[in-house]
Amino acid sequence: MTDISRRKLIFTGLGAVAGLSGVGIAAHLAGKYGLIPPDGGGIYGLGETLTYASHRLIGRHSLAREFPPSQISNPAFANEIGPPLDAAFKHLQATNFADWRLTVDGLVDRPASFTLPQLRSFPSRSQITEIACEEGWSHIAEWHGVPLSHVLNLVGVQPQARYVVYFSIQPDWKESIDMDDAMHPQTFLTYGMNGAELPVPSGGPLRLRIPRQLGYKSVKFLTHITVTDDLKKFGKDGGSAAVGAGYAWYAGI
Amino acid sequence: MATLRPAQLSVEVTAPGSAAPAAKSAPRHFVLVRVTHWIVAFCFFALLLTGIEILISHPRFYWGETGNVHTKAFFQIPIPSSRDMVQTGYNYVLPDQNGWSRYLHFEAAWILVLTGLLYGIFGFFSGHFRKNLLPAASDLSWRSLSAAIADHSPFKRPGAGDASSYNVLQRLTYLLVVFVLFPLVIWTGLAMSPAFTGIFPATATLLGGRQSARTIHFFVSIALVLFLIVHIVMIFLAGFWSRTWAMIAGRPAAQKERT
Numbered sequence: 001m002t003d004i005s006r007r008k009l010i011f012t013g014l015g016a017v018a019g020l021s022g023v024g025i026a027a028h029l030a031g032k033y034g035l036i037p038p039d040g041g042g043i044y045g046l047g048e049t050l051t052y053a054s055h056r057l058i059g060r061h062s063l064a065r066e067f068p069p070s071q072i073s074n075p076a077f078a079n080e081i082g083p084p085l086d087a088a089f090k091h092l093q094a095t096n097f098a099d100w101r102l103t104v105d106g107l108v109d110r111p112a113s114f115t116l117p118q119l120r121s122f123p124s125r126s127q128i129t130e131i132a133c134e135e136g137w138s139h140i141a142e143w144h145g146v147p148l149s150h151v152l153n154l155v156g157v158q159p160q161a162r163y164v165v166y167f168s169i170q171p172d173w174k175e176s177i178d179m180d181d182a183m184h185p186q187t188f189l190t191y192g193m194n195g196a197e198l199p200v201p202s203g204g205p206l207r208l209r210i211p212r213q214l215g216y217k218s219v220k221f222l223t224h225i226t227v228t229d230d231l232k233k234f235g236k237d238g239g240s241a242a243v244g245a246g247y248a249w250y251a252g253i
Numbered sequence: 254m255a256t257l258r259p260a261q262l263s264v265e266v267t268a269p270g271s272a273a274p275a276a277k278s279a280p281r282h283f284v285l286v287r288v289t290h291w292i293v294a295f296c297f298f299a300l301l302l303t304g305i306e307i308l309i310s311h312p313r314f315y316w317g318e319t320g321n322v323h324t325k326a327f328f329q330i331p332i333p334s335s336r337d338m339v340q341t342g343y344n345y346v347l348p349d350q351n352g353w354s355r356y357l358h359f360e361a362a363w364i365l366v367l368t369g370l371l372y373g374i375f376g377f378f379s380g381h382f383r384k385n386l387l388p389a390a391s392d393l394s395w396r397s398l399s400a401a402i403a404d405h406s407p408f409k410r411p412g413a414g415d416a417s418s419y420n421v422l423q424r425l426t427y428l429l430v431v432f433v434l435f436p437l438v439i440w441t442g443l444a445m446s447p448a449f450t451g452i453f454p455a456t457a458t459l460l461g462g463r464q465s466a467r468t469i470h471f472f473v474s475i476a477l478v479l480f481l482i483v484h485i486v487m488i489f490l491a492g493f494w495s496r497t498w499a500m501i502a503g504r505p506a507a508q509k510e511r512t
Contacts, residue, residue, distance in 0.1 A: 047360025059452035136311035246352030252448030
C-alpha cells in the first residue's frame with residue numbers, strides 16, 4: 001500500500017466515523033430532549049430538525065434583539081392580512097371590542113376566558129422588536145402586552161403540556177408553538193403598539209407576538225388558546241396554518 | 254510556464270522507486286475534495302433555484318435594519334413578484350412557491366455548511382489548502398500575475414501542466430470562493446434568522462442590520478454565480494469531459510493523460 005492510498009483511507013475513514021458519530025449523537029440528543037419539530041419527517045425533515053434542534057440546544061432561553069426607540073419604523077407598517085369583513089367583527093369594532101374574549105383551555109387546571117380589560121390589568125410589559133416576514137421585508141414597533149407565560153401560569157398548565165395552539169377570529173388562521181416559546185418572556189399577548197391601542201390592521205385588539213420567529217407565527221385577532229400534549233390531535237397541519245400551506249412549522253430559521 | 258510546479262505533486266507520491274511519473278500515479282483531486290465538490294455543487298444548485306424563488310416574493314432591497322414598501326428601496330429588481338405587495342409594474346402575480354423553497358433552501362444550506370466544515374478540516378490538515386490553493390509568494394508579484402493573466406487568454410488552450418496543478422489565478426479564485434464568498438453568504442444568511450440573531454446579535458449588527466445582511470446575501474450570491482459561470486466556461490475550454498471526469502474519478506479521462 002502506498003502512502004497516498006493509506007492516507008486517503010485514513011481521511012476517508014475519519015470522515016465517515018465523524019459523520020456517523022455526529023448523526024448518532026444528534027439523533028440520541030434529539031430523542032432525549034424533544035428536539036424534533038412536528039414537521040421533522042419527510043424530505044425536508046432533516047433541515048428543519050437541524051435548525052430547530054440547534055436553536056433549542058444553543059439558545060433555548062435567548063432573547064430576540066430589541067432596539068432603541070429611534071429605530072421604530074415610521075410610518076408604522078401593517079401587512080395585507082386584515083380582519084374579517086363580516087358584520088360580527090364590525091360590531092365588535094364599533095363597540096370598542098367590549099365583547100372580545102380570549103379563551104384559554106386544553107391541558108390547564110382552570111380553563112378561563114379573559115376580557116381585554118382583564119388582560120390589561122395584568123402586569124404590562126413592552127418590547128421594541130422587529131417583525132420579519134418570510135417574504136423579506138421587516139419593520140420595528142414597540143409592542144405592549146402581557147407575557148403569555150403570565151396567563152398560562154394563571155390557568156395552571158399541566159405537566160404533560162408540550163405545545164400551545166392559538167387561533168385567530170379568522171377561521172383558517174391558527175398557529176402552534178412549543179412550551180419554550182410559549183413561556184418565553186418576549187412572547188406577548190399584545191394589545192398595544194407604539195404607545196397606543198393595537199390598531200386593527202396590525203392585529204388589534206389582540207395579537208400574539210413571538211419575536212424569535214418570523215411574522216407568520218404572530219397571529220392577529222387572537223381569540224383562543226389551547227394547551228396540548230400532541231399536535232396530531234389538531235389534524236394533518238398540527239394546528240399550524242403555515243404547515244397546512246406548505247411552510248415550516250418552526251419559523252426561527 | 255511560471256505557474257507549473259510539478260515538484261509540488263511529488264509530495265503526494267512518496268512510494269520509493271516508483272517509476273511512474275507523478276502526474277500519472279497521483280490522483281488529480283483527493284477523494285474527499287471530489288465528494289465534497291459534488292455535494293456542494295448539488296446544494297448550490299438547490300440554493301440558487303430556491304433563493305430566486307424566495308427573492309421574487311419581495312424583489313426590493315434595503316440597507317439598514319428594516320425595510321418594507323413604505324421605506325425607500327436601495328434598489329428594486331425589475332421582475333414580476335409572487336406577492337401583490339410590491340408594485341412591480343407587471344399586472345400579474347406569479348404563483349407563490351415559498352413553502353417548499355424555504356424548506357429546501359435551509360436543508361441545502363445545512364448540508365452545504367456541514368460539507369464545507371468537513372472540507373475545511375480536511376483541507377487544513379491534509380495540506381490541500383497549503384499545497385494546492387495557496388499561491389507561491391513568487392507568483393504574487395505584479396510581473397508574475399500580469400504574465401499569468403496574459404497567459405490566460407480565453408482563446409488559448411491550457412498546457413499539459415495545467416492538468417496537474419492549479420495556476421495562480423485559479424488558486425486566488427478558489428481561495429476567494431472558499432474563504433470569503435461562502436463564509437459571507439452563510440453569515441449573511443444566518444443574520445436574517447430572528448432566533449439566531451437573538452443568540453448572536455453581532456451576526457446582524459456587524460453588517461448594519463437585517464436588511465443590509467439580505468442585500469449582501471444577494472450580492473454575494475451573484476458573485477458566486479459569476480464564479481460558477483467562469484468555472485464552467487474554463488472547464489469547457491480545458492476539455493469538458495477530461496476535467497469533469499477528473500473531478501469524478503480523480504484522474505483526467507483524456508487519452509494522452511492515460512498510461
